[in-house]
Amino acid sequence: xxxxxxxxxRFTLKQKLSRYAVYLVLIMAMVQSIQxxxxxxxxxxxxxxxxxxxxxxxxxxxxxxxxxxxxxxxIETLNxxxxxxxxxxxxxxxxxxxxxxxxVASPWVHWIAKFFLVSSRSVNSLVWALLFVSIFGPGVIAGxxxxxxxxxxxxxxxxGEAIEEVNMGPIEALRATGASWISVLLKGYWPQILPxxxxxxxxxxxxxxxESAVLGLVGAGGIGVxxxxxxxxxxxxxxxxxxxxxxxxxxxxxxVVVNIRKxxx
Amino acid sequence: MAGxxxxxxxxxxxxxxxxxxxxxxxxxxxxxxxxxxxxLTWDRFVQGLGHADKLLDRMFPxxxxxxxxxxxxxxESLEIAVIASVSxxxxxxxxxxxxxxxxxxxxxxxxxxxxxxLCRTFHPVIIAILFVKSVGFGALxxxxxxxxxxxxxxxxxxxxxxxxxSLKQVEAIRATGAGFVSVILFSVMPQVFSRFIGFSVYQxxxxxxxxxxxxxxxxxxxxxxxxxxxxxxxxxxVAAILITIIALIMLGEFLSNxxxxxxx
Numbered sequence: 001x002x003x004x005x006x007x008x009x010r011f012t013l014k015q016k017l018s019r020y021a022v023y024l025v026l027i028m029a030m031v032q033s034i035q036x037x038x039x040x041x042x043x044x045x046x047x048x049x050x051x052x053x054x055x056x057x058x059x060x061x062x063x064x065x066x067x068x069x070x071x072x073x074x075i076e077t078l079n080x081x082x083x084x085x086x087x088x089x090x091x092x093x094x095x096x097x098x099x100x101x102x103x104v105a106s107p108w109v110h111w112i113a114k115f116f117l118v119s120s121r122s123v124n125s126l127v128w129a130l131l132f133v134s135i136f137g138p139g140v141i142a143g144x145x146x147x148x149x150x151x152x153x154x155x156x157x158x159x160g161e162a163i164e165e166v167n168m169g170p171i172e173a174l175r176a177t178g179a180s181w182i183s184v185l186l187k188g189y190w191p192q193i194l195p196x197x198x199x200x201x202x203x204x205x206x207x208x209x210x211e212s213a214v215l216g217l218v219g220a221g222g223i224g225v226x227x228x229x230x231x232x233x234x235x236x237x238x239x240x241x242x243x244x245x246x247x248x249x250x251x252x253x254x255x256v257v258v259n260i261r262k263x264x265x
Numbered sequence: 266m267a268g269x270x271x272x273x274x275x276x277x278x279x280x281x282x283x284x285x286x287x288x289x290x291x292x293x294x295x296x297x298x299x300x301x302x303x304x305l306t307w308d309r310f311v312q313g314l315g316h317a318d319k320l321l322d323r324m325f326p327x328x329x330x331x332x333x334x335x336x337x338x339x340x341e342s343l344e345i346a347v348i349a350s351v352s353x354x355x356x357x358x359x360x361x362x363x364x365x366x367x368x369x370x371x372x373x374x375x376x377x378x379x380x381x382x383l384c385r386t387f388h389p390v391i392i393a394i395l396f397v398k399s400v401g402f403g404a405l406x407x408x409x410x411x412x413x414x415x416x417x418x419x420x421x422x423x424x425x426x427x428x429x430x431s432l433k434q435v436e437a438i439r440a441t442g443a444g445f446v447s448v449i450l451f452s453v454m455p456q457v458f459s460r461f462i463g464f465s466v467y468q469x470x471x472x473x474x475x476x477x478x479x480x481x482x483x484x485x486x487x488x489x490x491x492x493x494x495x496x497x498x499x500x501x502x503v504a505a506i507l508i509t510i511i512a513l514i515m516l517g518e519f520l521s522n523x524x525x526x527x528x529x
Contacts, residue, residue, distance in 0.1 A: 026347075141310065
């Protein structure tokens with residue numbers, strides 16, 4: 001009869017306590033941050049008015065400015081994104097191979113690959129751009145390299161995971177014929193990861209189109225240069241046309257990528 | 266033994282795939298075109314490598330002398346990340362619910378989905394610029410930027426997670442005569458809460474990364490310190506800031522793994 005009164009619980013006491021601890025830490029961090037962050041309340045309440053003012057300055061959009069300099073900059077942005085994605089592959093393919101446990105067994109090699117992949121992802125693309133602008137000077141080359149170095153971590157990690165998931169049967173069959181390791185890579189692994197490869201590269205390209213649009217703010221070429229120039233001159237109507245074209249290009253890139261990926265998978 | 270003839274032509278097992286050959290050819294053509302279009306040359310690249318040598322020379326050893334400045338920037342970045350994540354997560358909880366097509370009528374979900382898509386389209390830096398122009402320099406612009414970024418990410422994925430739930434439990438709770446809030450709390454949330462936590466932890470991590478970056482356009486945090494160090498050519502201080510940022514992000518990844526394990 002005792003079982004009838006048993007009180008059922010979804011989580012154990014330890015689970016509950018650790019969950020409450022997370023909530024508590026989060027709330028404490030929030031309270032602490034709100035108390036110490038330097039925010040001027042007047043600015044906060046003023047924000048809607050200022051926003052409305054900014055958007056009213058953007059209207060009407062200066063479409064005549066598009067052929068003057070936005071178009072070329074937009075093409076440059078797309079080139080930076082595409083070229084950056086291609087350059088990434090030079091670094092990402094070896095790192096992905098080093099990171100895959102079914103290709104290289106040594107834990108040391110894994111650590112080296114992980115180190116490069118994580119540091120590539122930890123540094124933001126704008127920071128990479130700042131570094132490369134100070135090396136190569138302002139211009140497209142800094143943008144391409146910033147995009148490339150930023151993408152290595154993403155592409156390398158996902159590609160490494162794709163390589164680890166291949167079916168080892170064909171690989172073993174190829175090895176049994178006495179094929180060299182390069183043939184095993186090209187004829188055994190490569191056809192199996194091909195769909196994942198294109199899907200990852202396209203996905204990263206889509207992200208890179210968004211990222212390359214802002215690199216110009218630190219002088220690394222593309223539409224960002226036009227954006228920051230017009231903003232510094234308070235030409236809000238030109239800012240509006242630049243923002244609108246970024247919006248349109250990003251949407252088109254996403255639609256293209258989604259459709260190609262649908263066919264691939 | 267005459268039946269065993271070895272002269273039969275076998276098909277090449279590794280036939281050339283013309284589609285992928287075509288794709289690689291296109292890539293080659295594109296490379297030539299883009300290098301010409303953007304005026305990239307090998308000379309320029311090699312010239313830059315010389316500068317890279319000089320830059321690395323000046324970056325090492327990293328200079329932690331101005332650690333007070335570094336620490337105040339770091340504290341501001343953390344505050345921005347925490348406030349933006351908590352507000353963004355709470356807002357996304359509601360926005361995600363309103364954007365789910367299986368719970369809400371079209372006139373609620375369609376505008377909400379449009380709003381979320383708008384939050385997602387622009388890169389955080391562009392949003393940061395707009396906020397800096399409208400609310401001034403400082404942490405507030407950073408917080409608002411990251412709130413928008415969080416809504417764009419969490420609310421979208423959360424809405425998609427809700428759309429995938431099993432409606433049987435919703436029906437069961439409705440059958441007991443429960444009101445709308447109870448239906449959400451007792452039939453929808455238990456099904457999606459762990460995924461929601463997963464998205465939130467991911468976004469907390471990514472807000473931490475982005476909070477060190479929005480400062481570059483004046484929205485507060487460590488990015489501002491980094492940008493001014495770059496502009497003053499204090500490359501050894503730049504190296505110190507970069508090391509701090511990488512350490513912070515690794516710590517963030519470590520903590521988010523702990524939280525993920527707790528909520529699994």
